[in-house]
Every structure is written in structure tokens, then in C-alpha cells.
Amino acid sequence: MKKNKQSILFAEFRQLLEGLGYKLKRTEAGEIFHNAKEGLMLFRRYGDDESVYPGDLLRTRKFLDLRGLLDEADFDTFMQRANKPA
DSSP states (O other), rough: OOOSSOOBBBBHHHHHHHHTOOOEEEESSSSEETTTTEEEEEEOOOOHHHHHHOHHHHOOOOOOHHTTTSOOOHHHHHHHHHSOOO
16 A cells, blocks of 8 residues: 555545445444454454555555455555545
8 A cells, every 4th residue: 555645534435345345333342243264354443434444455456466355456446435535
């Protein structure tokens, strides 16, 4: 992922992960995404209109690529689309 000021709202990030088969469980401590075949991803608690931390994006990008769910180039394309003005 290029080093720039791209960001994505948690609502869009959640939709991406749900589209890959993850289910969200919100707890007081954080956001848990579970996929029975692929395991868990845990994030701090986000509001839908908050930008996801860059470190969480990088970690998720790498995780999805290593699991064969979404390669890094496709993740970058998703980020570019999410950052285009409507």
C-alpha cells in the first residue's frame, strides 16, 4: 500500500470484510470479525463514521492476502475506490 493519507470509514471496511464471509460481533472491548474457516480478526471499537487506523488497514491487507481471500493489489484497488469523491 502506498504511503499516503488514504483512509476508509469503518462502515466501508466492515462491508468489505462481511463480503468476504466475516461476521461482526461488537463488544465493549472491540470489534471481532469471525469467519469459521479463516479465524478471527480483532480491532479496537470503531464508530461507523470513524476512519480505520492505518496500522489496522496494513495488518488486514497482509492477513487477507496470506489467507488467499483478497490479494494486496485488490485491497489497494478497494482503497482507491473508497477514497474517490462521490
